[in-house]
């Protein structure tokens with residue numbers, strides 16, 4: 001197993017000063033991420049989907065070591081990530097790379113493309129000379145399908161389109177030949193005409209290089225083209241996860257059903273009933289009791305307000321929803 005995450009949580013404690021800044025009366029704990037379990041194999045793509053504010057970017061920062069977990073474990077290649085980073089921080093960052101959402105803000109406007117793409121090699125003290133750095137940059141740009149790569153080396157980010165900049169970001173992540181890439185909303189700031197090119201590129205890279213990819217997005221429509229597995233996040237938790245095709249064919253959690261119903265489907269024969277989800281996502285400083293989706297759930301039962309949904313081991317379920325696990329009749333009998 002390349003990446004294994006067990007019971008991962010990230011909580012931020014706000015002191016009274018900061019709490020009042022956010023309109024809270026006393027010191028508060030923000031539970032940004034809670035009880036996350038997931039795994040990624042080499043050559044596999046895990047899609048992480050949810051509305052903005054659901055904790056997926058915090059999870060991404062935890063996975064690449066930009067944040068320390070409050071609880072739980074992340075292991076990489078069978079080794080605990082915290083120990084791995086302590087032992088050799090550079091080696092860890094060589095294996096795990098991130099592609100950021102904003103291809104405009106994440107590239108230094110004063111650096112050429114050659115400087116941007118070769119910088120991780122310098123930071124990693126690879127000892128390559130100028131010619132070696134150039135060669136590796138050309139290789140990475142070619143893999144990101146910026147061709148001919150030599151033409152881009154002396155350009156500055158402002159001379160490139162949004163799609164080309166995102167390919168430079170991908171080349172910068174590839175230049176160290178990582179085992180895992182975490183791509184945080186890599187297409188959300190791109191035109192529709194360009195975003196499919198980036199999605200297809202990511203898929204090709206995973207297949208060719210056997211990289212693990214965590215593809216974070218709020219846009220479910222791009223998921224089937226790239227993901228093998230899917231995890232749906234709501235208010236810091238994964239509420240449903242499973243093979244991408246299964247989740248799309250038969251979503252079990254009402255939140256997944258609502259997300260899918262709101263996603264345009266190119267097949268006119270597939271018509272999904274649209275459940276009505278009211279209200280906005282609650283604050284992570286004020287997590288609802290029981291099932292945290294209950295204030296918005298169109299099919300909530302009284303038990304949902306008090307009991308955290310858990311499987312009773314009666315068969316396979318991809319979600320912790322009471323109704324998916326126990327069924328309406330059994331809940332009524334309880």
Ligand code: SF4
Pocket residue numbers: 253254255291292293294297298299300301304309320321322323324
């Ligand atoms: Fe809705 Fe209850 Fe299932 Fe939560 S546990 S999603 S509130 S039915």
